[in-house]
Amino acid sequence: MALDYASLQAIPISYASCSLGSPSNPPPLLERLDAISNAGFSAIELSFPDILSFGSNLLGHDIDPKNYDELCKVAAEIKKECDKRTLGIMMLQPFSNFEGWKEEEGRKDAFERARGWIRIMQAAGTDMLQVGSTDTPLEKLNTSRIVPDLRQLADMLNEHGFKLAYENWCWSSHAPDWLDVWNIAKEVDRPNIGLCLDTFQTAGGEWADPTTSSGLLEDVSKDQLGKRFQQSLENLGKSIPKDMIYLLQISDAYKVPSPLSAEADEQGLRPRGRWSHDFRPIPFTGGYLPVADVAKAVLQTGFRGWFSYEVFDGGKEGKGLDVDIRAYAQTAKNVQGKLLRECSSTQLSGE
Template identity: 75%
Template sequence: MALNYASLTTIPISYASCSLGPPSSPPPPPLLDRLDAISAANFTAIELSFPDILSYGETVLGHSPEPKDYDELVKVAEAIKKECDKRKLGVMMLQPFANFEGWKEGSDGRKDAWERARGWVRIMQAAGTDMLQVGSTDTPLENLDLDKVVPDLQGLCDMLKPHGFKVAYENWCWSSHAPDWKDVWRIVDEVGRDNIGLCLDTFQTAGGEWADPTTESGLLDDVSKIELIHRFSASLEDLSKTIPKDKIYLLQISDAYEVPEPLSKEADESGLRPRGRWSHDFRPLPYSGGYLPVVDVATAVLRTGFRGWFSYEVFDGGPDGKGKKQDLASYAQTAFNVQQRLVAECAGKKFPQKQ
């Protein structure tokens, strides 16, 4: 049965603050310029990126704050909220809270994770947001105790609950323990708290179950193309029938370029796996030269009945991943146009290809 198009036209849209401007050309464009472009393109909220808090600190404080100086970070977050208010932008979510769950008892990683959690709660209060994105950790398995993943997330939910805050748990397709939507859904279900749900992502889903930046074809090659199509379709069908709509907090939108040369299957010197490297520089807007089945993923999510946030999180370094010049205003407007086309195609409608 086709999705009701009218129900898709009211979906609220957000843009990740970190993902406007080329990802490989530091420093990024000034935050206020990005907020201006996002607001002018009729987005109603941002995902506030922690690196943007650090970089905007230079404007607010006259120096870059330390990542754990929460007194100063709170001041910066308050200033960013004021700038968002001026532009009629909400702060939909604080992101990305990484490498949190599953550290072994007594480890420095565990101590650091909970220290950061307490500090980020303060930042959320200052920024005026009620949602924290937690990415499924890519900490090496030898450093984890997987029996602690669910209790850790329960503890985080319980820490956030008195503030009216919630956790959006995302499968990162290079995660060491939960790379697929089924993995994070199983964990969220086991956590069993009413303030945890899913941050689903077209890149993370298709980039893990459909595509592979280390192969010549750019696709998973453990099965034939026909079998891959059937397997991925079955996974999306399962998603649409398995996850309750109220357990999806947002859907992040991006596509992926096929890399010019297959990436090494080994982690790089920083420990980042190939899909993580791919994610950093090869994620354009849909309809901009990528090859992931974005419409299929979005349609499956919408078939759950979900009509919440669609949020654009792209890292567009161009087809070669080396960065390309972007006009912030026109890029943000293109993202808005993509949203119109995407929901139309999810409903089975043809859409004029103007962007």
């Protein structure tokens, strides 16, 4: 089905607060908010690490990540700063390692965090929580608890009129693909759970691979890989109701200078997680993922909700970039038009 470019113009755009400037040393939050607002974005995804860093400056001391009284004060102040700049707070992120804990201690901590983050959402004036599919090692998970845990979280959020945006992280131990989180969300079966889809997570998991010299999955031929990925995107476009998609996050990926080790690092982070941290630029600026193919598949569902730019651009070497954040934010804003034109004028790979 062809997509009419004019019909895509009303899609709202957001920028993740954590992803402007160097991933390892971002500029002060208020400078980033200025750049995002001046570029013409409508909202931000508010990152929990930004609450911590902004809060340490605001209150004059480091904040315990579980001191929710202080975190709420900081979130309320960030909301005021966003209001000054006519920016909404579209979502709080990233809520991680929540579902499926085998040990009661882990599960207790997960739900204590959930209650605290709901308080932060209230203070920040946002109604959506992004939950990433956990990368807790499988041996520490009771997978039979994943759906009940998410169902309970959805019910907790629903008490406040809040939504749960479930995202497949491509290094997740149990749900790395869009189909995995879609099947889980269907089983959770709550009116306030939907998907946070992501061009990097989808293409970076099902098509690309930072551990190979080609930068691609090599379990099949390149031709077969393209056909397999195309089929997955066609299935996405045909199977997910548009109302079950809450947002699409946008980023590309650089091919890493040399293949990453397939083993988890000393922090337990898998290679795609390491790749995600420093090698995710704005589309059309040097990356190699089929970003427009993923976006087009999502648009084929009829979805016309948030496109949100979440990039972690450490340059092609992954060592950090010294950039003008105002110019960078403006480039991201300009990319939106190019991306939508690509979606409306090109066919998916293999069509």
